[in-house]
Amino acid sequence: MPRKFCAGHRAIDGQRQLGDNRQVSVGLRDGCHLTQACDLRARPCIMLSVPIHTKPSLRGALLLFLISLLLGATSAIAQERSARPLAITHVTVIDVTGAPPLSDMTVVVEKQHIVELGKSGEIQPPRGARVVEARGKYLIPGLWDMHVHEVFGDWLPEDERVTPPLFVANGITGVRDMGGDLPVLKRWRAQIAAGRMLGPRMYIAGPMLDGPIPRFPSSAPVANAADGRRIVDELKAQGVDFIKIQSLIPRDGYFAAADEARKLGITFVGHVPDAIRASEASDAGQKSIEHFTGIFEGCSTIEDQLLKGPKSLGLNVKFYDADRARVLIAQMAKNQTWQVPTLVWERGQWLIDDIDLHDDPLTRYAPAAWKDRTWPMFTRDILKDMDTDPLPVRKQFVQMELDMTLAMFRAGVPFMAGTDTAAGVHVFPGFSLHQELALFVKAGLTPLQALQTATLNPAKFMGRLADLGTVEKGKLADLVLLDANPLDDIANARRIRAVVLAGRYFDRADLDRMLEGVARAAASSQ
Numbered sequence: 001m002p003r004k005f006c007a008g009h010r011a012i013d014g015q016r017q018l019g020d021n022r023q024v025s026v027g028l029r030d031g032c033h034l035t036q037a038c039d040l041r042a043r044p045c046i047m048l049s050v051p052i053h054t055k056p057s058l059r060g061a062l063l064l065f066l067i068s069l070l071l072g073a074t075s076a077i078a079q080e081r082s083a084r085p086l087a088i089t090h091v092t093v094i095d096v097t098g099a100p101p102l103s104d105m106t107v108v109v110e111k112q113h114i115v116e117l118g119k120s121g122e123i124q125p126p127r128g129a130r131v132v133e134a135r136g137k138y139l140i141p142g143l144w145d146m147h148v149h150e151v152f153g154d155w156l157p158e159d160e161r162v163t164p165p166l167f168v169a170n171g172i173t174g175v176r177d178m179g180g181d182l183p184v185l186k187r188w189r190a191q192i193a194a195g196r197m198l199g200p201r202m203y204i205a206g207p208m209l210d211g212p213i214p215r216f217p218s219s220a221p222v223a224n225a226a227d228g229r230r231i232v233d234e235l236k237a238q239g240v241d242f243i244k245i246q247s248l249i250p251r252d253g254y255f256a257a258a259d260e261a262r263k264l265g266i267t268f269v270g271h272v273p274d275a276i277r278a279s280e281a282s283d284a285g286q287k288s289i290e291h292f293t294g295i296f297e298g299c300s301t302i303e304d305q306l307l308k309g310p311k312s313l314g315l316n317v318k319f320y321d322a323d324r325a326r327v328l329i330a331q332m333a334k335n336q337t338w339q340v341p342t343l344v345w346e347r348g349q350w351l352i353d354d355i356d357l358h359d360d361p362l363t364r365y366a367p368a369a370w371k372d373r374t375w376p377m378f379t380r381d382i383l384k385d386m387d388t389d390p391l392p393v394r395k396q397f398v399q400m401e402l403d404m405t406l407a408m409f410r411a412g413v414p415f416m417a418g419t420d421t422a423a424g425v426h427v428f429p430g431f432s433l434h435q436e437l438a439l440f441v442k443a444g445l446t447p448l449q450a451l452q453t454a455t456l457n458p459a460k461f462m463g464r465l466a467d468l469g470t471v472e473k474g475k476l477a478d479l480v481l482l483d484a485n486p487l488d489d490i491a492n493a494r495r496i497r498a499v500v501l502a503g504r505y506f507d508r509a510d511l512d513r514m515l516e517g518v519a520r521a522a523a524s525s526q
Contacts, residue, residue, distance in 0.1 A: 087125030091134035112503035142173025142478030144458035147418025153217025161521035164199030170430025173478035174201040182206035211248025225256035245270030288338035314389035343439040345420035367525035406444035
């Protein structure tokens with residue numbers, strides 16, 4: 001049987017069968033959710049046909065009508081999948097608050113929420129529920145990547161077939177988008193919430209506040225204080241969840257934006273700008289600092305010089321002062337200024353000429369725009385402007401970032417996992433979050449503490465502990481079912497048996513189909 005594609009796929013099937021019954025067909029596999037390529041042999045499919053001999057004008061109108069019916073059918077299927085109760089039985093629930101794991105548990109999901117959680121001998125699955133036998137499996141909350149860029153001008157063009165399903169297939173059920181094309185992100189956020197598109201929950205910033213001449217797409221230029229206030233007002237009115245700061249914003253623009261954000265009650269986060277001290281940003285109420293920007297400058301005996309002139313990794317290494325570091329770390333702990341170090345991106349950036357990516361098997365998931373335009377551009381710019389120090393110095397700094405992570409963590413500074421995907425070279429959506437967790441463990445965190453940076457801590461940061469962050473009755477049913485215990489080895493968080501997203505259950509076969517759909521979409525991209 002020939003392969004067909006669902007109506008949400010960019011290549012709507014135009015099959016024309018030979019013989020007396022030639023027809024144009026469009027198909028939809030149950031559970032496709034408008035994004036994944038479908039094999040009609042694999043799943044039941046809704047088929048709508050228009051005879052090929054129909055007049056072209058009428059055929060076009062009929063196809064549009066049938067596709068509209070198909071989209072409605074998709075929504076109904078998505079609703080039915082989440083409406084049918086789900087019971088995961090005899091599973092070990094990982095309590096990411098630090099309490100001991102709960103063995104032999106049954107978790108019941110209805111209408112996108114966990115409605116029952118208790119010992120399997122005491123809870124009966126509801127009538128008509130899908131029952132998943134999970135002996136020997138481990139259930140964790142859905143993971144969050146708290147630093148991503150999904151749609152970023154022509155650097156990361158819009159393609160709902162690639163980034164969103166890659167997140168879901170890797171157990172990432174929520175993302176904090178740290179800068180992107182706002183109309184697209186708002187549309188995706190709404191479609192995902194309505195069950196019309198497959199993807200993680202989205203917490204979005206839209207355009208980043210940068211200097212008068214921004215370096216990146218999806219940026220809002222700020223020349224002065226008035227610009228800072230105006231842009232914060234506009235973004236708040238346009239429905240962003242928070243404000244993202246970039247590196248080139250001037251001092252007056254930064255402090256005006258910070259003040260306006262406080263007045264409006266909207267969080268502001270991001271880089272410590274080049275003209276600002278990390279200590280100033282923390283005191284100004286910046287809720288999270290990304291990539292350790294400003295941190296090592298703040299630990300330097302020449303911080304004043306670095307505020308006015310060129311910065312470099314080599315200078316950070318040479319003039320690092322442990323006493324200044326202790327003072328700054330204590331301030332970050334006191335102010336509870338969250339850190340999102342994006343260690344996987346930092347390592348890839350500083351060691352880009354020392355990491356062989358030629359045979360990276362994940363490249364099959366990279367669209368042409370990433371491989372042929374964005375990543376080569378990033379690589380050239382990094383080698384020209386950033387990786388100018390000798391390789392041993394850069395390796396020393398990468399280790400210093402791991403050491404800083406552990407020192408801050410032990411001092412009580414809160415951390416979240418973020419990756420800077422897909423902006424980082426070969427930093428793949430979904431896969432990179434697991435690399436980040438492994439780097440947290442390499443830095444000295446326990447597997448539980450690393451897991452918290454992608455589960456419990458994001459919920460705390462967003463003020464969503466009431467419905468996210470742990471596996472508890474009453475919370476949203478965003479879950480990951482694992483084949484092995486992640487508390488024994490954080491690498492076990494990659495051993496995903498199933499994902500529950502807003503109450504919808506995707507088994508291993510579903511997840512593999514997602515990945516194959518992404519590979520096909522990447523291969524066909526331009």
